[in-house]
Amino acid sequence: MLQFICPPMPHYIVCGEDTYPVGGKHPNRSNIGVFDLLLVTRGCLYLEENGVTYTVPANHYLILLPDQTHNTLQACRDQSHFYWLHFQTLGLWYETDNPQPVALEAEKLQYERIAYFSSYLTRTGHLKDPEIVYAQLKQLLLLQGEPSSLSQWKQQQLFHDLLLHLREDDGLPMNQPHLRVAEQSAAFLRTHYKEAISYKELSEELHFHSNYIALCMKEAFGCTPLEYVTKYRLEQAKLLLIHTDDPISKIADETGFGSFPYFIRCFNKHVGCTPKAFRMQYRSK
Template sequence: MFQFICPPMPHYINGGEDTYPIGGKHVDRSNIGVFDLIVVTRGCLFMEEAGAAIDIPADHYAILRPDQTHRTTKACTEETHFYWLHFQTVGEWSAAEERLPLTLSQQGQPYAPIDYFPFCLPKHGQLQSPHAINSKMRELLQLRGQPSAHSRWTEQQLFQALFLKLQEESGSAADSPQLQIAEEAALFLRRHYRDPLSYKQMAEELHFHPNYIAICMKKTFGCTPLDYLTRHRIEQAKRLLIHTNDPIGKIAEETGFGSFPYFVRCFSKHTGTKPKAFRMQYRSK
């Protein structure tokens, strides 16, 4: 499974289509620097990547990594038609058997009010409605060669729609129960961040034991409910420090920290600076 941390979103580079006769072979390549999405409409491509076999029959797709070697293991046994599409991302990505915890470093970004999220897609799979994917591929390729900025913008919009549809078609859009519980718990914590953390209230609302909720959050976000809540409170405190003239003691209360000393300790631990210094950094002198 590929996991892309967004934003930034993966972006489209170029694409095309090919038809191989019986005996035809896909070219062998290594470290091409872009992801290669292949969607086969008829026939079958027999390939491998880093020694692992990847057969792509009709109505299936595969995504080849930008940093590995892939080659043909066997010539086509029948006429084979496929679409191909190159894309890349300048954001973080990973490849694993399952979704990885969303743990982002904010070093160098003391104030980054961006809502990051993971976008996951299996490396290969069968399409449930291949005609819908093929239609979007053809629509995207029709813009090829048009030099206008409007066409380039439209290409990226179509690519994002294709990517989302591909996720739906592959069945990976259906979130796991653990992921759903973790996201529901995160929503509960964001709604109640001004209040003292109540594991009992959270468990009653989500209808799961607090220990199981903590396991789900650890697997999804890489942190405990308390850690998640503390980080969210600090982000709210950063916003108030920058955009209001409220006293720091009042901000500590409004963001759920309660006492001023506890707020200063938590803020300094997570940001490397004290609240007053953080405020001065982003305010006009």
């Protein structure tokens, strides 16, 4: 499985299509510097990447890595048609069997304008709705003939739709129980952050022991449920401090902190200043 830390999102470079006759072979290459997505519509490709073999039949796909060596394992037995698509990312990416949490920022950001998240893709898989994916690829090919900034924008949109479709097809990472529990827990905390949430209530909602939920969130997000909801409450409080003139005591109550002194302590600890000082940074003098 591939894990991409976003933003930035992976970006589309170029795509094409090819047909190999019986006996045809995919070219051997090494360190091409881009991800190579192969989607077979007819026939079969037989490939090898650093000693790992892949058989890619019709309506299946394979992603070859940018920093590895790719060889043909054997020639095509039948006439084989496939689309190929090159993409890359300027962000962090990993090949892993165990998704890594997005590390919490070491610095104390005043106003967190960017929310980082992980995007997952399996290296190889079956297309449940191949005609939808092939239609997207055909549209990408048509747009390549239009050298304009608008067509380039549309290409990136189509590419992200295609990646989302692949992710929905492979079902990852939600087929991993601990990630599913962590996502469900995070969604519940974001929905009910204004309320006083106990571990008992979280356990009853998800039907898992609170210790297991905490372990799942630590694995997926690198923090406990309490740390997660505190961080989320602080971000909501920052928005209210910047965009409203509400009293700070009211903001503390509306974001689920309950106690005004507790809100002040949390804000000081995690942001490095008082709520009032934070608000004044964004007010005209």
